[in-house]
Amino acid sequence: MDTTQIAKFLMKAFERYPVSPDEKVRGSNEVFRHPAFRNATESDKRRIMLESSRFKFDEEMGYPWDHYFGIDLKPLLRKKIALDLGCLNGGRGVAWAKRYELSHLFGIDVRQEYIDAAIQFKDAMGIKGNFRVANGEMLPFEDDKFDAVLSFDVFEHVQDLEKTLRECYRVLKKGGRLFVVFPGYFHPIEHHLALVTSIPCIHYFFSGGTLIKAYNEILEERGNGANWYKRDSWSLENWERCNTINGTTHYQFRRLVDRIGWRVVLQSKKRIGAVGRRVAQRTAFRVVSFLLAPFSVIPCFQEFVLHRITYILEK
Numbered sequence: 305m306d307t308t309q310i311a312k313f314l315m316k317a318f319e320r321y322p323v324s325p326d327e328k329v330r331g332s333n334e335v336f337r338h339p340a341f342r343n344a345t346e347s348d349k350r351r352i353m354l355e356s357s358r359f360k361f362d363e364e365m366g367y368p369w370d371h372y373f374g375i376d377l378k379p380l381l382r383k384k385i386a387l388d389l390g391c392l393n394g395g396r397g398v399a400w401a402k403r404y405e406l407s408h409l410f411g412i413d414v415r416q417e418y419i420d421a422a423i424q425f426k427d428a429m430g431i432k433g434n435f436r437v438a439n440g441e442m443l444p445f446e447d448d449k450f451d452a453v454l455s456f457d458v459f460e461h462v463q464d465l466e467k468t469l470r471e472c473y474r475v476l477k478k479g480g481r482l483f484v485v486f487p488g489y490f491h492p493i494e495h496h497l498a499l500v501t502s503i504p505c506i507h508y509f510f511s512g513g514t515l516i517k518a519y520n521e522i523l524e525e526r527g528n529g530a531n532w533y534k535r536d537s538w539s540l541e542n543w544e545r546c547n548t549i550n551g552t553t554h555y556q557f558r559r560l561v562d563r564i565g566w567r568v569v570l571q572s573k574k575r576i577g578a579v580g581r582r583v584a585q586r587t588a589f590r591v592v593s594f595l596l597a598p599f600s601v602i603p604c605f606q607e608f609v610l611h612r613i614t615y616i617l618e619k
Contacts, residue, residue, distance in 0.1 A: 311510045312518035318503035319522075322533055329355035331363065333392060334499070336417045338532040350424060353393065353417075357425035360395025367581040368403060369456055372485045372614050373572050380481065380616075383407045384451035387475065389440055389468075390458030394422025394433075400454060401431045409433035410450070412443065440468035445475045452481050459486040459613075460494070463543040465552055466560050473564055473619055481569065482617040489551045490607040492576070496547045499533050512546040513539070519547060554606055557613050572614035575600045579611050 305313075323330055325340045329352055335341060341352050370377050381404035388397035391411030401409040409431055411422050419435045426433040438444045440462045453472045462468045472482050487494035495507040497515065500522050507515060520538050523530045535547065545551025561568065577583060577593030599605035 307510060307514050308517045308521070311506065311514050312521055314503055314506060315497065315501035315518055315522060318501050320498065320500065320502045322499045325352065329359065331356055331359040331393065331395060333415075333418065334533045336415070336421075341417075353421035353424055354428065357393040357395040357398070357421050360393055361399045361425070361429075362395075363581070364396045364399035365403070368399075369485060371579050372574065372612055373483070373570060373616065374574065375570070377483070378404050381406060381452055381483075385410070385449070386452040386454055387411070387443075387445070387450045389443075389453055389455040389472070390461070391422050391435060392418050394418075394425040394435060396456060397422070397433070397454070398426050398429050398431050401426075401433065402429070407432070410445075411435040412438040412440075414439055439463075440471060442467075443471045443475050447474055448477045448480075449475050450480055451477060452483060455482070455484045455486070457486050459484055459557075460489075460496075460549045460552055462550065463541075465550060465557070466564075469560055469564055469566075473566065476619040478619060480619050482566070482615070482619075484617070485612050485614045486552075488554045488557075488607055488610065488613050489545065489549065490553060491611070492608065494549075496549050507546055512544060512551075515546055516540055516544075552613070554610065554613055555603070557615075561615070561617060566617040566619070569616040569618050570614075572612075573600055573606065574611050574614070575609050576611045 322334065325335050325338045329335060335352065335356050341349060344352060384406055385408045386406050388409060388411040391397045391413050394411060397409055397411050400406065410433065413419060414437065416437055419437055422435040436444065441464050453476060459465060459468065476482065492504040497519055500519055516539065520535060523534050543550055575593045575596045577589040577596065583589040596609040599609045
């Protein structure tokens, strides 16, 4: 048995399936690839987009990302002009605009259907905003435009993180701030294979190429019903370390921050089990967090025990 088959066996031992939009519309980008959306009438497409946006909005309103930073962000963001980098369907950005009383919300993402959903939702919620298709490596805005750039669980997906960080720096005003939260590569369950498997830590033991081959073989076995969440390519792109992620670590991110010249306002070091929507519901997570506490202050162990790479950076 070769390594791909071993990885496939382990992944299938913890096999999982995504919830189909036919059953419930959730907030993932795969919703926009499902036949229920692709083949829908225009009115049904608008309904699905609205439900997808509302899902993200309710997530953020129910468990604000302030928890990741450990502080109330409203005093830092009230009346600010902000960019949501990686806005997807606009749900989370609109929640930020509501909670923090942003004066204006801009948003970018890489596909038009995401932007259409975001525009529809901000209009429905009465938010002043502008959304457009763009990527983080080439932001379509003039220098010194924004008071803040906000990004949640996006930086692990950009193709060139250094370019993205430099673009954020460029478009911020002097004294403007980047608020960023995203998982480091060695987080035990953030391998981004969760549409197929819930097994933790598998990316510690197998190369990205091996995992992607096993992942694709499992999807092929599922047949046409899995087409809506299949990868576009059977092999890793040159920027990928695993499925859709660039492999950024805590150490690598901090080196980029220092190289570009950001001032670190806050670096949160909340542990796995100490933060997240599921934590509030399960005592076991808090126990895990307590047990991990001694390791969270040791740099090499932080890669494995910290919940997210979480910073407030100032230009």
